[in-house]
Amino acid sequence: MRTTARPENRHQARLLRLLRDEGPRSRAELGDIVRLSRSKLAMELNRLIELRLVEPAGLAASRGGRRSSVVRLSPRLRFVGFDIGATSIDVAVTNGELEILGHLSEPCDVRLGATAVLERALELLGKLRQEGLLPEVHGAGIGVPGPVSFRDGMPVAPPIMPGWDRFPVRDVIAQELGCPVLVDNDVNIMALGELHGGVARSVRDFLLVKIGTGIGCGIVVDGAIYRGVSGSAGDIGHIRVDDDGPLCACGNTGCLEAYFGGAALARDALAAARAGRSAALARRLAEAGTVTAADVAAAASSGDPVAIGMIREGGRRVGQVLAGLVSFFNPGLIIIAGGVARLGHTLLAEVRSVVYRRSPPLATGNLPIVLSELGDHAGVIGATRLISDHVFSPA
Amino acid sequence: MRTTARPENRHQARLLRLLRDEGPRSRAELGDIVRLSRSKLAMELNRLIELRLVEPAGLAASRGGRRSSVVRLSPRLRFVGFDIGATSIDVAVTNGELEILGHLSEPCDVRLGATAVLERALELLGKLRQEGLLPEVHGAGIGVPGPVSFRDGMPVAPPIMPGWDRFPVRDVIAQELGCPVLVDNDVNIMALGELHGGVARSVRDFLLVKIGTGIGCGIVVDGAIYRGVSGSAGDIGHIRVDDDGPLCACGNTGCLEAYFGGAALARDALAAARAGRSAALARRLAEAGTVTAADVAAAASSGDPVAIGMIREGGRRVGQVLAGLVSFFNPGLIIIAGGVARLGHTLLAEVRSVVYRRSPPLATGNLPIVLSELGDHAGVIGATRLISDHVFSPA
DNA sequence: CTTCTTTGTTCTCTCAGTGGAGAAAGTTCC
DNA sequence: GGAACTTTCTCCACTGAGAGAACAAAGAAG
Numbered sequence: 001m002r003t004t005a006r007p008e009n010r011h012q013a014r015l016l017r018l019l020r021d022e023g024p025r026s027r028a029e030l031g032d033i034v035r036l037s038r039s040k041l042a043m044e045l046n047r048l049i050e051l052r053l054v055e056p057a058g059l060a061a062s063r064g065g066r067r068s069s070v071v072r073l074s075p076r077l078r079f080v081g082f083d084i085g086a087t088s089i090d091v092a093v094t095n096g097e098l099e100i101l102g103h104l105s106e107p108c109d110v111r112l113g114a115t116a117v118l119e120r121a122l123e124l125l126g127k128l129r130q131e132g133l134l135p136e137v138h139g140a141g142i143g144v145p146g147p148v149s150f151r152d153g154m155p156v157a158p159p160i161m162p163g164w165d166r167f168p169v170r171d172v173i174a175q176e177l178g179c180p181v182l183v184d185n186d187v188n189i190m191a192l193g194e195l196h197g198g199v200a201r202s203v204r205d206f207l208l209v210k211i212g213t214g215i216g217c218g219i220v221v222d223g224a225i226y227r228g229v230s231g232s233a234g235d236i237g238h239i240r241v242d243d244d245g246p247l248c249a250c251g252n253t254g255c256l257e258a259y260f261g262g263a264a265l266a267r268d269a270l271a272a273a274r275a276g277r278s279a280a281l282a283r284r285l286a287e288a289g290t291v292t293a294a295d296v297a298a299a300a301s302s303g304d305p306v307a308i309g310m311i312r313e314g315g316r317r318v319g320q321v322l323a324g325l326v327s328f329f330n331p332g333l334i335i336i337a338g339g340v341a342r343l344g345h346t347l348l349a350e351v352r353s354v355v356y357r358r359s360p361p362l363a364t365g366n367l368p369i370v371l372s373e374l375g376d377h378a379g380v381i382g383a384t385r386l387i388s389d390h391v392f393s394p395a
Numbered sequence: 396m397r398t399t400a401r402p403e404n405r406h407q408a409r410l411l412r413l414l415r416d417e418g419p420r421s422r423a424e425l426g427d428i429v430r431l432s433r434s435k436l437a438m439e440l441n442r443l444i445e446l447r448l449v450e451p452a453g454l455a456a457s458r459g460g461r462r463s464s465v466v467r468l469s470p471r472l473r474f475v476g477f478d479i480g481a482t483s484i485d486v487a488v489t490n491g492e493l494e495i496l497g498h499l500s501e502p503c504d505v506r507l508g509a510t511a512v513l514e515r516a517l518e519l520l521g522k523l524r525q526e527g528l529l530p531e532v533h534g535a536g537i538g539v540p541g542p543v544s545f546r547d548g549m550p551v552a553p554p555i556m557p558g559w560d561r562f563p564v565r566d567v568i569a570q571e572l573g574c575p576v577l578v579d580n581d582v583n584i585m586a587l588g589e590l591h592g593g594v595a596r597s598v599r600d601f602l603l604v605k606i607g608t609g610i611g612c613g614i615v616v617d618g619a620i621y622r623g624v625s626g627s628a629g630d631i632g633h634i635r636v637d638d639d640g641p642l643c644a645c646g647n648t649g650c651l652e653a654y655f656g657g658a659a660l661a662r663d664a665l666a667a668a669r670a671g672r673s674a675a676l677a678r679r680l681a682e683a684g685t686v687t688a689a690d691v692a693a694a695a696s697s698g699d700p701v702a703i704g705m706i707r708e709g710g711r712r713v714g715q716v717l718a719g720l721v722s723f724f725n726p727g728l729i730i731i732a733g734g735v736a737r738l739g740h741t742l743l744a745e746v747r748s749v750v751y752r753r754s755p756p757l758a759t760g761n762l763p764i765v766l767s768e769l770g771d772h773a774g775v776i777g778a779t780r781l782i783s784d785h786v787f788s789p790a
Numbered sequence: 791c792t793t794c795t796t797t798g799t800t801c802t803c804t805c806a807g808t809g810g811a812g813a814a815a816g817t818t819c820c
Numbered sequence: 821g822g823a824a825c826t827t828t829c830t831c832c833a834c835t836g837a838g839a840g841a842a843c844a845a846a847g848a849a850g
Contacts, residue, residue, distance in 0.1 A: 037808050065827025066815040157757055205624050221616055228725025229600050232757040239719040324634040330623025362552055362627040432839045460796025461846040
């Protein structure tokens with residue numbers, strides 16, 4: 001497969017990102033935004049058309065003079081986003097504007113190992129390809145549920161992903177697809193997703209907290225992902241919330257994740273079901289032989305008081321940790337995402353209550369705490385945003 | 396006073412910063428570093444010499460050919476750093492390389508209000524001026540012990556500084572000195588100090604934790620201060636370390652500062668002295684009628700077991716908070732500074748022990764936790780670094 | 791003393807980018 | 821319908837940043 005076209009300079013890169021984020025625009029509008037002379041602008045746009053990254057899209061309605069000619073990103077452009085979760089795979093194909101054209105999702109245990117999971121992900125992409133969704137792949141982004149060396153494009157020392165440590169995910173997929181590929185933590189790509197097309201569109205510094213099998217936090221500083229010196233920034237699941245709490249898989253006691261991670265929720269739910277404290281959970285246990293975090297979510301939605309109590313308690317713990325992080329980081333927004341976020345306002349109310357009470361007024365004065373807007377799509381959209389930022393930059 | 400000269404473009408700014416950080420250099424060396432053609436370099440250097448920001452400094456020894464001509468920052472250049480503490484004022488005058496030429500320090504209660512304190516600070520600067528240390532002031536940086544709106548150059552809602560709220564510190568001092576002035580939080584300028592000439596010289600992302608009257612944290616991301624959306628980032632003194640801890644001045648219970656801030660230490664020391672648990676502290680109480688945090692420090696240095704126990708306990712609490720922040724932020728270095736830091740290794744050992752035990756291995760694998768290298772000078776040097784970064788940038 | 795090396799200076803060439811002068815294509819008013 | 825005005829696009833000459841060659845200056849090595 002031939003190597004995909006890339007912008008030749010910062011002006012071309014800027015124009016591509018503008019067309020990606022704002023959609024088709026007339027040459028005159030572009031000129032007003034990028035502040036280039038009309039001659040220079042025409043030159044760069046014509047070059048982008050030659051490169052087949054951009055194409056003319058007819059004439060706009062007149063605004064009192066000659067009709068302006070509109071350009072848009074080539075409609076053949078495709079980006080691919082993979083969101084590898086602990087228990088699922090999501091694959092999406094987008095156009096250049098990062099609008100989802102096709103999306104497949106299926107359960108898959110990440111513990112099957114890198115080779116098996118990535119093969120399955122590529123099979124899903126193959127289905128989308130058969131639907132004719134992939135005329136040209138210009139790049140792919142991949143999110144994985146654990147620490148990533150972004151530079152090397154591989155997981156490092158992931159706690160829940162046996163067989164993935166230092167597996168060259170980026171290079172293997174790049175080889176397979178013949179296009180640029182980037183790999184990042186799943187929480188980071190969700191944050192990028194919300195930054196691109198979700199609640200965080202106009203915020204420069206914010207946090208995205210994902211509560212799922214694990215608990216993690218994407219950190220955005222000045223519109224870019226902050227990864228820390230060894231790529232483990234945002235790993236808040238093992239922050240201590242209590243001295244003498246339950247034992248965590250990491251070996252310490254009282255970790256946030258040991259209170260409110262997927263495993264902890266399932267553990268508490270099983271106890272409640274066995275003790276007969278919750279009729280809804282006991283019924284699930286009898287039916288399915290076991291209860292999971294998802295059952296707690298379902299029971300809570302249907303009004304089960306014990307399940308609601310568990311969500312409240314968890315929200316309080318998350319709020320305690322976030323209160324500290326708000327004092328420290330003073331973000332402009334906090335987004336709650338992940339499976340548990342479907343619980344919505346019960347959880348949100350508890351988190352808000354603790355954070356607004358425990359953090360300094362200056363930091364909470366203008367701090368929205370909201371649910372993810374993109375939901376299940378945040379990850380895959382963020383993955384395409386990650387790679388498109390890369391592809392739409394000078395080579 | 397005429398307005399001070401500023402570089403005219405990014406090349407000149409880069410050259411000035413280089414001469415500031417690396418000292419005098421030959422034109423040939425500068426050319427190698429900034430990667431400009433010799434003609435362009437000569438043009439910019441000559442312009443800087445015309446502006447009296449740079450001057451020739453003779454010829455270097457030959458390296459096998461024509462001797463190269465050395466340039467240096469003008470030795471008449473002066474920056475002023477003010478470090479307003481809760482209980483003290485520090486003023487320093489530096490040359491262009493930010494080397495301290497004169498330094499005065501005196502106790503001063505910040506609660507006297509902005510006008511009185513700043514007047515006193517200017518009097519101290521006047522003494523240094525009388526010693527002939529101020530041929531030309533090119534800029535002044537000011538650190539104050541509370542939240543600052545960096546953009547507006549004034550404190551906002553400071554908890555311990557009555558009479559300072561929204562007082563236009565920057566503009567008042569700029570008017571007085573007739574030069575560019577910037578105001579920032581005292582912890583931020585200490586972090587800049589260590590970044591410029593201390594332990595953090597080669598680190599891009601780090602934290603500086605100051606333990607004094609209050610407890611605060613300077614956050615450096617990619618070599619620049621991170622201030623958060625409302626300028627209150629790093630305000631870690633009121634992070635909760637225990638549910639049922641002592642009441643804090645902020646109204647909550649269990650704040651870090653309520654355990655280990657200056658007031659908390661004095662409170663515990665008084666209790667220990669009254670109860671007769673510590674002979675050293677009881678003696679101080681009898682002599683002076685009261686005991687302070689500084690007395691605890693002195694008693695601990697002289698081996699008093701109760702005082703040492705208090706330091707250990709405090710170190711443990713600080714370590715608990717830092718463990719969470721390390722998980723979240725994954726810094727490359729943590730610097731402990733402030734009055735209590737004089738306690739050195741007792742405190743450090745405790746903090747290290749907790750952080751290394753409670754944070755993920757990936758984040759602590761290569762994380763030095765060290766004492767401030769510049770000590771009392773970190774603040775004033777950081778203040779001059781803050782303003783010199785500003786002055787040595789294109790107008 | 792000649793030759794080689796390093797440094798500094800002068801001059802010319804290249805190239806990105808600007809801004810003005812048409813040309814094209816439309817609207818509005820009489 | 822035509823004149824006058826607008827808006828947009830294209831062509832072209834001009835400007836300024838910067839590179840690089842050529843030359844001059846100053847010292848080292850033989």
